[in-house]
Amino acid sequence: YMAAPAMTLSKTNDVFEFAVQLRSKGFPLATISQWCTGTNSLKPKDLVNCVKSGELPKILQSETWYRRSIRWYEAAQEKFSDSFLSKKYLITYIIMQYNNAADPVAYCHQIEQALKKLTPAQATEIMEARKIGLKSREQVVVELLEQYLG
Template sequence: MKQLVISSVELNRNFAFVKGNRQINAKAVAAKVKSIREYGQLSPITVVKGEDVYLSGGHLVDLDGNDIPDEQTENYFAVLDGQHRLMACLKLGMNLDNLVIAEPLNVEMSIVALIAEMNICTTAWKGTDYMAAPCMALEMKENEVFEFALELRRKNYPLSTISQWCLGKNTLKPRDFVNAIKEKKLPKAFENSAWYQRSINWYRVAQEKFSETFLAKKYLIGYIIDQGHEAKDPTAFYAQIEERIEQLTDEQAKLIMNPPKGLVTREQLIIDNLVEYLGR
């Protein structure tokens, strides 16, 4: 039997997260707040040096999700396990310098494998969680389509809606991201940016009119895709839809998002209103 000896050492580093790791869950943080308030920190937070993440091909973000320059990684500890405990301590106003941290016991595993074993194996991954794997494990060149996908993931969009906004079709599957690790490159679908060049403009305009909750439910992007397929001139329709969204009044946008109850389903009412106010 080996005894783990924990000592107090002054370490002048801030905390950071590994870019692409699963998102913070507000309910999980609330539960940790309740526990830590009553019992204190019960187990160490597992960290590695920030520069080790960078040297393994990963990147860091601060506790608010903002990118940290790679040349500054040596100023941080990257949290591999304990994100929710850390955020709970932050909410409680605790001095983060007093937290107990520990390095992984298995020093031979890769950082992405450590995160997987510590986090994924305890709670089954959802569709968008699989996007974390290539983001953490691959040395990726800039890819604006994948960056857009990650932006939507951070806003809790489901994988099917992310696929439609980024690619124009619901084809992205969790296995695509698993294969990306094996092949050491992003799914091939992200190589084509033609759809993204149009959809990013629709999305930015739509953000001014609709809530993120509504946009995440694929009503709008589904309408655009369907109408584009049916249009005699899809190119002309796609070119016009940005302006049509921009011209929506606040009242029309509210009616689309929250239609009055009728004789048909809410989904059908939303689709009917989209057609009425945005046209075919």
């Protein structure tokens, strides 16, 4: 669903190129949408429509969120596998923390630094988290993210 727009669009931007890069690594559209826009609003129909219109979907035209998330992604990529990053755990956690931050601008820097400071053992513990008792894997991952990233 990314290949056709990539071939037919006469003009793209960094957000779209990032989306194509994530897709090439096997990321699902919902996770791509979160990394690229901070929301889960990019849908397959948006990509179909952009093939017809020859223009980027409106949701991908703003680079504001991308400018933040690319730094987080690059920091996270040094610590986590593509397989883990393609799941929504980390980006959903970051979005929730960002949306609730008293100072979102400061949070952007703090989370980037926290990701860079993760030890290999901490990153492995997060990636390999398993269900514990009644807690789902996702709950365990979120608790570890809170513990290590703040």
